[in-house]
Amino acid sequence: DHYLFVDRSKSSSKSSFHQFTATPSKxxxxxxxxxxxxxxxxxxxxxxxxxxxxxxxxxEIFFTSAPFTEFTxxxxxxxxINNLVINQLKFN
Numbered sequence: 001d002h003y004l005f006v007d008r009s010k011s012s013s014k015s016s017f018h019q020f021t022a023t024p025s026k027x028x029x030x031x032x033x034x035x036x037x038x039x040x041x042x043x044x045x046x047x048x049x050x051x052x053x054x055x056x057x058x059x060e061i062f063f064t065s066a067p068f069t070e071f072t073x074x075x076x077x078x079x080x081i082n083n084l085v086i087n088q089l090k091f092n
Contacts, residue, residue, distance in 0.1 A: 002031035004051060006060045027056045042068060 007024040029036070029051060039050040044067070049058045062068075071086075 002029040003027065004029055004049065004056065004058060006047065006049070006058055008060055008062055025058060025060060027051070027058055029056060040071070042071070 003026045005024045005026045009022050009024065033052075037052055039053075041048045041050075046059060046061045051057070073081075
């Protein structure tokens with residue numbers, strides 16, 4: 001089985017929201033595909049992930065006191081990123 005995970009466990013460990021973020025969220029993906037597309041939109045308090053142009057969509061809210069400084073993508077098998085674009089949103 002193939003899943004998309006979002007782990008928010010470190011985003012709110014010192015807040016009352018930790019009970020809601022302690023377990024990673026996951027969505028089952030189509031495991032027969034050789035290629036996939038992901039679009040990730042990250043702002044101050046949330047992330048939206050679009051898998052294969054919206055075939056699966058995950059939206060997660062973060063309860064953090066500091067800005068994001070890192071984005072990590074991992075896999076338990078081999079994967080190749082053919083195109084990666086990171087844009088910073090401007091906040092007032």
